[in-house]
Amino acid sequence: MRDLVVHYDTPLGAVKATDAVSFSLGAGERLGIAGESGSGKTTMALAILRLIKPPGRIAAGEIWLQDVDLMALSPEAMRQVRLARIALIPQGSMNSLNPVTRIKEQILDALRDHDVRISRRQGQERVRELLESVGLRPEVADMFPHELSGGMKQRVCIAIAISLRPRVIIADEPTSALDVVVQKQVMETLAKVQQDLRAAVILIGHDMGLMAQFVDRLGVMYAGKLVEISPVRDIFTGPLHPYTRMLIASLPSFEEKGTFRGIPGLLPLLRDLPPGCAFHPRCPHAFDRCQRDEPRPREIQPGSWASCHLL
């Protein structure tokens, strides 16, 4: 992804949901995108699949899948890329599945619309195989979404996502609505299927602990900008950007008790961002240059990028 800019037209003028976001993803790599609400992380995910609906629109930027620029594809060609090459695991909310159709139909209709010619019997077989690979009993195929628990619904979504053996799986807060025990089971299932497919995963979320334990490389977004992206070990041993450092410090840990180091100030409103670096009103190290010009992302150490005037 190079310099992606997504605008939302509101009565108060165009709002930049993502501003010049760039990153690269290796085959089979697990990349995490962490950020708080309004940071633009979900917008970026939907932009990759070109699912941004009005009043949002992709204003600029390129998204390359190996040698294909997704921005240049026709709507029909883009449709065929979805699920076949880039699959989405939706937010853990409870109605990502069609409430009035059985699970097996929701798997098979994806295969049919991607012109997978299989007989009814092969279809049943493929459904059973997919459900088993995500740890679900074959009977689930004939059940309706309201008969499944939260964890089971997410496993069905994973099964759908891997049904066409995609190269990239985008998981947008896949377990945010699940309890911690079920979350672990679902994430372990995702890890297993990813390894079997050798697919790359982009995990989007706000739970830094989940990021620390799952992804290889982690990007942090703030107010629509990618403020830092580095190998996950480096981020947790030596965070570069002040926001990353304060975010990690504010996380409740089991080591020292009673330490509450929140980040002062308020999350910025996207429609009237502070000039220069968007984080400067809350940054303890801000100096005059921070209020004037916006920092550009630079490679501070090999493989670690951050955009901050301090570095």
Place this chain on the structure above:
Amino acid sequence: MAHAAWRYARRNLSLVVGIVLLGLLALFVGIGHLVVDTSKSRPLSAPAIRPPSADHPFGTDRQGRDLLATMVAGTPLTLRIGFIAGFLGVGVGSILGFVSAYYRGAVDSVIRGIVDIGLTVPGLLVLIIIAVSLRKGLTVDQMALIVASLAWLNPARTVRAQVLSMRERGYVEVARLSGMSGPEIIVKELMPNLLPYLAATLVNAVSAAILASIGLEVLGLGPIDSPTLGMTLYWVNFNAALINGWWWWWLAPIVIILVVFLGLFFLTVGLDEIANPRLRRAI
């Protein structure tokens, strides 16, 4: 203030259209009462079957009524039936809706049962049974009461649904924990959010009441000797004005009824827009 009103008007066009239509109607009736001698709406006060002319701008009907006078006198009567029945219906309906949604329990299931069954039964037929039984010289107000007897069903259903959804909201519990009593919560917390819905339901009820009253009158069950719009249509049908080509006789009431229903309809749509505007919050 005017500027804000103008800017809002542009966004909520249907409200404006509704107000303009009803305003025109009010003007027509208001000026009419000043200019026209409404006593001419009684039979034998004008030569029969005259097409529109200088001294009878709307023409006359077979019983010798001046149609302009009939319209000027009749429209407020029909509207009066609509408003009385509408207000009564929404008044009774919203109280029952409130009580059953807020206090739940047996009261709720009884009211819900009556409303659900009541709405499946065709209202007009029940009104016919009532009207037929009382058929001895109905007055306009009796007509309004008959129509009101069923007009409360729909408001009760909509208000109950609204209050049920609001009652579960967190701010009702916070109000209770802040020391507010039950009735206080209804007035201070629920009522303000309910007003736009109530207004839309009221306009709907008035519109439905007018339709029901005209329906009864066309069937001949209305106040026989009053010049309401419905009764005019009854005489149109009774005297087969259509086949005899007396077009002016039915054109006037139809145009006015159209204006009434279109005005009320756009008003409802406008009020719905206020109750739940599509664009809730900017980013």
Place this chain on the structure above:
Amino acid sequence: MRVDYLARRCGVFVLIVWIAATLNFFLPRLSGQDPVRTKLLQQAQLGGYVHSGIDAMVKDYDRRFGLDRPLWQQYLSYLRDAARLDFNYSIANYPRKVNELIAEAVPWTIGLLGTTTLLSFGLGTFLGALLAWPGAPRWMRYLMPPLWALHAIPFFLLGLVLIYLLAFQIQLMPMFGGYSAGAFPGLNVTFVWDVIRHAILPAMSIVLVATGGWALAMRGMMVTTQGEDYVTFAEAKGLRSLTIFVRYCLRNAILPQTTALALALGNILSGAVLVEVIFGYPGIGTVLFHAIRENDHFLIQGIVFTVIVALGLATLILDAIYPLLDPRINYRRT
């Protein structure tokens, strides 16, 4: 689980039937004196053109609903008659029974009402769905305002306008009645074509108005459905837009639409009665209109009871169909 859902729906239906009979019995007696008796006695004393049957009817009426009998006994015998769909003789057209008159009129009303309701519901739902579909042709957007305006007008009003324009001015369609005066009913092509020609205007006045309503409601539902998470996920699955439109949006938006149909039956019927009166269409509406004019109480009560029961049945059928559309129904308590 589904059995007790249906059992409850049948219970509601029986309740509606009982209410219809009770309304018919008690409402007329509200004003103290029994209007049916006074009408009968008035007819009897009129003499002159009164046919002999009236005295027989008065005696028969007194036998069953005589003043000496306590009210509840009268009520019970009324219920028994209602259960057997026997509503006595028609006062105005003695010796014909009320049931016969109703039986003659019902097919006409079912024909008119049935076709127009299904037509307007189907057309309106389809049109509404299309209006909400981004892939729909542009010109359809201009269909909205007229649909809006038409939706506000009562059926019979449009009927009057149509008669004047299409029947009186241009003489394109017959103006009145269910079939031409001279034609004798029979299952031959000319008569059937004659009936259809007569039914066009009344049907148009219902369909043009009702279609707008259903289109509006469906468009609203489709817009909401398109915002749902499962539609976004369907798009992310790379499904064809037609599959998403039919199997995800339409399939879910049709549920509230069907419930709305069940609720609207009552109003549709009330409107249709007036249309029949305006067009002199030989259905239940016209028979009711004449019955009111001639104070034929037995006929009025017969028609009201039959119609309420018929609607109760229609609602029951819709309720029985609903669980087939929405699998959650037999899972969740209604």
Place this chain on the structure above:
Amino acid sequence: MTPLLEARRVTKIFGGGLFERASVLALENFSLAVDAERPLITAVVGESGSGKTTLARLLLGLTAPTRGDVLYQGRDLQSMSRADWRAFRRDVQVIFQDPYEVYNPFYRVDHVLTTPVAKFHLAPSRAGARALIEDVLRAVGLRPEETLGRFPHQLSGGQRQRVMVARALLLKPRLILADEPVSMVDASLRATILGSLRSINAERGISIVYITHDLATAYQISDRIIVLYRGAVAEAGDVELVVKQPRHPYTQLLLSSIPRASAERTWLTERTGASVGRQDGESAGCRFAVRCPSAMSRCREAPPPLFQTDRHRVVACYLHADAPAQPIEAP
């Protein structure tokens, strides 16, 4: 000394009425005592469906217990007079979970603050009321001029939740019950709100019952902790003991399932067991038996009582049957 608020063997069953077929056991045999003299922060931790929200509504008197009773200074909530209820409302205040649901969209946010001041006559004059409100807003780290006069949708989730904490402070309560106060707030603001709750307890001596699904924040803020599993107490006691040396298999499972925000990779195991379907069946014995790795036959017969394994900890698990069993009473 009679506790300020006490739940004694409280059980709550929903449904089972005329229409509903299945009755749901939301909370079973739960006891807790909050004593005003020693203002502690008690955390109640449990997954969804563990009965923690039902507990909150029981303690606030918003629902009545099916068995057992909730006492305010020794008096049963269900039979208290109007005067008692007014005192109860002053003494026990609440912070709800959803910052979007607790504000009436019709009014500015001030309404949530001015109502309790008026209803409980907390200030002699308007100026007095204004000063009191500005004071509590500053106490939670909000600038009054940036907050008052605004409509709810003009404030962020974090700001709105802090206004609710301020609202609770207004009445100078002796107990604040916080039902998932920070679960819908962003991480960076979460610590600030938890910090203000901690300082309220320390500086103003207000006991706090903190209900959450997040064991980490519970550890950070509370002195003692109760772990709930499907309506029953699994383990309870001093927070250091329970978190650092968990005894109940469920507590251990909870702790091992939380992904730690650190560089070491300990979380992902190769084991991906099949998903345990929706457990609807009510097992007679211990609720956790069906998922418990060390379940014994005894576990399926009768629900385990609370065994007192340490001075400040009890565990409802037969693995510790050697410890003295205790009538179900919190430490």
